[in-house]
Amino acid sequence: MDAIVSCPPPIDGPQACGLLLNGSHSQYLLIRMHHFQYDAWSLALLIEDLCHIYLGQPSSVMSDYEAFMSTFAPTPENLRKQEEYWRSIFSPSFRPAYFPRLRPLVQEIAPRTNIVAKNAVHGVSTLEQRAQMHGVSLQSVLLACWAYIQSSYTSQEQATFGLWHAGRTGPVKDIDKLAFPCMNVLPMHTRLGNSSIIDVARGIQDDLRLRTPIVQQTDLQMIDKWIGGTGAPLCNVFVNLIRFASDGKETGLFESVDVSKVLNEIS
Helix, strand or coil: CHHHHHCCCCCCCCCEEEEEEECCCCEEEEEEECHHHCCHHHHHHHHHHHHHHHCCCCCCCECCHHHHHHHHCCCHHHHHHHHHHHHHHCCCCCCCCCCCCCCCCCCCCCCCCCCCCHHHCCCHHHHHHHHHHCCCCHHHHHHHHHHHHHHHHHCCCEEEEEEEECCCCCCCCCHHHECCCCCEEEEEEEECCCCCHHHHHHHHHHHHHHCCCCHHHCCHHHHHHHCCCCCCCCCCCEECCCCCCCCCCCCCCCCCCCCCCCCCCCC
16 A cells, blocks of 8 residues: 555556455455546446456446437537526626635644534434425535535635536436446535525525536536636535435434445355
């Protein structure tokens, strides 16, 4: 691991590396990949595919990139839809207001106290029920809360931050089994003013509904061009919300998840 981290492969060389390590009781397969080669969903598909190979079973993973691009390629019609959406979100006079640096350039040695209030965060199901009482999703409420936090630090009545999109939607057959990068981080622009968090959450929820699969694949450089930007980043922070599966069990928002795979030895 130290060799991989200290001596990364050159840019013009293979960006994936596999090592089979012998332990005292087991063997371990270590895979190093650059993040542009996979998203979290593709990583799970990769592990599943390796398990099938190990057990001598047929692969269940697909890599039909042509099928994906046939729907989401930047055709004139797709570009028209994307431009129409982004021009409706940003005003022509938009200029980014970045989240400020919270730490000084020269860090001072000072004592720090960490306080953890475990009873302050309710379970996911309880929070979802409270959000539904207001007619909004829990995701929209969390995004609205971050918008208020960012607005307080930038001293503006609006906030722009990046939102992670999985890109796993759209009329492509077996899109959930395609193993290639299809994710995107797109700007979320919110106007707060004197609105409550629930009102802001409703606006965010309406915005998310307009983000069709075509919109989710927009090129950031094209967004900057359409809104008359200067080539500077539209935001400097982004939010990645993880939705837990509803399996009947109560799940904490910050509970760790074991994603390791254990395979039995085959003769």
